[in-house]
Amino acid sequence: MIGREDCAAVVVASGRTHRSASADGDATDAARLRHVVERVAPLVGEVVVCCRRDQRTRYARALEGSDVWASADATVGFARERTPGDLMAGLAGALHETDAPYVAVLSAGGRSPGRHAVASLFASAREAGESTVPVMKGRPLPLSAVYHREDALRACGAAIAESVSHANGVVEHLDGVQHATEPADEPTWSRAASGPAATR
Template identity: 30%
Template sequence: MRSAVVLAGGHSTRASETGGATADFDGEPMIRHVVAGVSDAVDEVVVNCRDDQRAAIEAALSGLDVRFAFDPVPDGGPVAGIRTGCRVARGEWTFVTPCDRPSVSTALPQQLFEAAAGDGAVPLVGGSPRPLSAVYDTRAAIEACETTIGLGSPAVSDFLARLSPVTVADPVPEHAFDGFDTPTALRVSRDRSA
């Protein structure tokens, strides 16, 4: 079984007044693009968020099949979100991605699932790892998150350093990793597509 965890628990309102997950992107909430984009590559999608986001995110995802993983401590950062989401995920392998990457499509997780070995598969884009759009062995990811958090670090780089995934060079076009977490980024993207 393969899972996806979409990280939407940030308290940031940089992309819109309603928060990045539900910010409008090409006429739909951004998180809807992400969930729809990865759904065909996995058996389940788990959305990690805060309990107070549930109603807005459920409305944004109306009609899509998702499960929720609520952060016990708000604003713990992406490492805490990965841990919470992977604890709910039922798959042996889990694709992790943030809610502000609407260009992520089925192709990326499929390539990473196929390449996964050891603790997973991490894209290498322009020579830099992209650990927040990667596939992980679910149990190994939970353990790495717990160790990282237990040592007092919120850094995704520290989480990644505790794992031994393979790297996959430039698996999809670089724009697939673009995040739209600011009003300016959203405007630029809309201008390009107009």
């Protein structure tokens, strides 16, 4: 069974690449960020938040009163912003912040799997020894996935070298990946297939 010390989470804040986001928008994003962090914290040893530098103070304040800090479920920190406005570089920087072999990458601004689903993704990735990426309607969900950290770092590097900045870039460059589909009536993901990314 995979232990929490082998797992980490990177939470990508909504608006990570949009510098024109309003203060009100950031406030809404902060609430969503807190929700996602609290959801995943019991499963992991650490959480790394990926956001713009100008969002850190607001987001840190939102997390200060959360159950995560109170219960010390996980260490929560912020990734250093290496390239403003570049999601791929931000993700690579966040992955460098942890040594955990398996990392859930979750979006705080869009659809994100529940705690049971993330636990299932971690278990599936650990069993296969490779990244597990959910697929919905034939499309991968790169910000709702569990990655083998070393492979994901290599994939980010390859994507950056090709000037690819969108989230699917990491999936397209993974050496090994299995896909999962979401049952319509269940709160978890079930493994559907194993092999190269569907986008290849």
